[in-house]
Amino acid sequence: MFRFFLTGCLLAAMLPAQAGQGFYLGGALGWAMTDIDSATVMERMAAAGIPGTAQVEDEDRLAGKVLAGYGWRYLLLEGAYVHLDTPDSDFQNVGAISVDDLGDVAPASGNGAEVALLARYPFTDHMSLWLRGGLFHWEYSLRAQTRKRFTGTDPTWGAGLEWRSPGPWRMRLGWDRYQVGPDDTDLISLALVRYVGRAPAATDQRVAEPLPEPAPVASPMSPPSAPESDTAPDPHASPFTIGVLTFHFGEREPTTTELAQIVTYLDRHSEARVIVRGHTDNQGPEEYNEQLALERARAVAALLMAQGIAAERLRVSGAGSREPLADNDTPEGRALNRRVDITLPGGDEQ
Known part of the structure; x- marks a missing residue:
């Protein structure tokens, strides 16, 4: 047998x-x-x-x-x-x-x-x-x-x-x-x-919505950047990301704290509010990942508040491992997924 x-x-x-x-x-x-x-x-x-x-x-x-x-x-x-x-x-x-x-x-x-x-x-x-x-x-x-x-x-x-x-x-x-x-x-x-015979895990295939104005978006592997300072947020636009901060495995503090471009943009547009949303890779229990993602988002929000951004302009949330950017089957993909997105909400979310 x-x-x-x-x-x-x-x-x-x-x-x-x-x-x-x-x-x-x-x-x-x-x-x-x-x-x-x-x-x-x-x-x-x-x-x-x-x-x-x-x-x-x-x-x-x-x-x-x-x-x-x-x-x-x-x-x-x-x-x-x-x-x-x-x-x-x-x-x-x-x-x-x-x-x-x-x-x-x-x-x-x-x-x-x-x-x-x-x-x-x-x-x-x-x-x-x-x-x-x-x-x-x-x-x-x-x-x-x-x-x-x-x-x-x-x-x-x-x-x-x-x-x-x-x-x-x-x-x-x-x-x-x-x-x-x-x-x-x-x-x-x-x-x-x-x-x-391992096939890559399926990734999100959604087509990105057009941005209201051409604006650089941060790469998860580089310091965050923000839209040009004279690009005002469109209240009817779809959501778009103005910054991404990445994290080492299990860490709650980002690999970089350079937020100058994002802070400059938010200072120029004092009416703009942002969503600070934390994410993890798929390693570990999902309950733990959800808590870790929320703690990462709170850490980034604290960095923004320390540079003068009012707390009421920040909406903090955690997605755990539910919204990957890349394949979690590779170390490179998991590194991309350990992140916090700083996003201008769309018209329906404001």
Whole structure:
């Protein structure tokens, strides 16, 4: 069953994905450490009435896995084939014991398929914390008078960090614990993951309304600018933006506080009122983003008031992540979306 699931994940990941999907493939290489030693095995032998001695080696050994999955915003469903291998054990003077007796005392670890659910929380623009839990279907072989294959299904869980590149690649540093029968194996690994077939997220395709007069509009990547000072606001015009301030990830203060052109314009047109509207990217819970967007708008309004703009001329609001300017799937797009717009309202809003 687990092999069929893993094969399905691998095949699905090869298909072109539609907008909003996130299939990925990857591999991990690391170090497996089984919590057992020779003394523990000999204690088991004594409890089972088996004579002789035992020597356990390779409790720590090279391991890895190949994986495939599908990621949503905060959750990932993942299947993998895991190669943990088994510690070497040498039994001496045990007599003619059966392979079943040996299976009760020998170190337990092995290879197999797993399916897990991961929860991911981004705490910077490039770094995320993840937690995982799932099931591991394992198998390993032992030989005494005959060879026997042991199988079972046990829980697995883990945690780690993920670094996101500007492109489709992700890098994970993780700790995973695999329970195999009576023994636990910890896997410390470094994984490389690539998203495949990801289509850009849909962006707002509305056609901009004509401006009342030709006027420069601030680029989110440059200091804000305002319309020429002798361009009076048209009370019947559509809304248009006279300034944009951008923000670093999670910050409530803008990257620049240069508002001279906007203040000059508002001083020349003392009847003009503006909307100060905050925005965020789509990282983090929406409730948090709405509060962050409002705090950003309030910070910009405070800067304007500090330069003599009356509070009653400013309408402050926050949009959270609901009004992106660019694709939130790229760091460049998210940087454009972390902003505050300073806008002259249209005729219907005045």
